[in-house]
Amino acid sequence: FPAAWHVRTELSRQTGQPAPVANIKFSAMGDGFHVTVGPAAIYWRDADTASGNYHVVAKLTQMQNPAHPESYGIILGGKSLADSGQSYTYFLVRAVDGMYSIRRRAGYAARPTAVVEWTASDAVVKADSTGKATNELSVLVRGGRVSFMVNGKEVYAADAAGLDTGGVVGYRVNHNLDVHLGPLGIHKL
DSSP states (O other): OOTTEEEEEOBOTTTSSBOOGGGEEEEEETTEEEEEESSOEEEEEEEEEEOSSEEEEEEEEEOSOOSSOOOEEEEEEEESTTSTTOEEEEEEEETTTTEEEEEEEESTTSOOEEEEEEEEOTTSOOOOTTSOEEEEEEEEEETTEEEEEETTEEEEEEEGGGSOOSEEEEEEEOTTOEEEEOOOEEEEO
């Protein structure tokens, strides 16, 4: 994996243990990274943190059609990401059907809870016939509010108190996807 980057897979449903990282290819490519995965995983650097008022943005490109609808996106407010107490909020898009979702994880073995269930939005670019789609995801945290945007269009806003906002930011890529991760922009406001 690229220097300073960490990868944490989801628990395997079969074994109850973290899925092996052997089925993950994560490498630097151009000004970003390229991920080809088997298991769902999060990717982060300890230095990429944000708190207070900030804007985080990344352009993500699904490179080919997945076997079934899967999603990718960004995480924020990450804490204890490498251990059993991990917590974070994540913002995902599904290019297969043009949907987004926002979820929270509180504990590595705990099932994530939905802040927003899968919701269709014309802001999400759907995959073309080859499965390719590029979407820019961003989250603006300012004045106690959080705004989630896809391609510059707000799709959801909420009070920051109900979300994980202060902590590590990074990426999340779900099962069996091939995704180019553009640079993660973290801008203090």
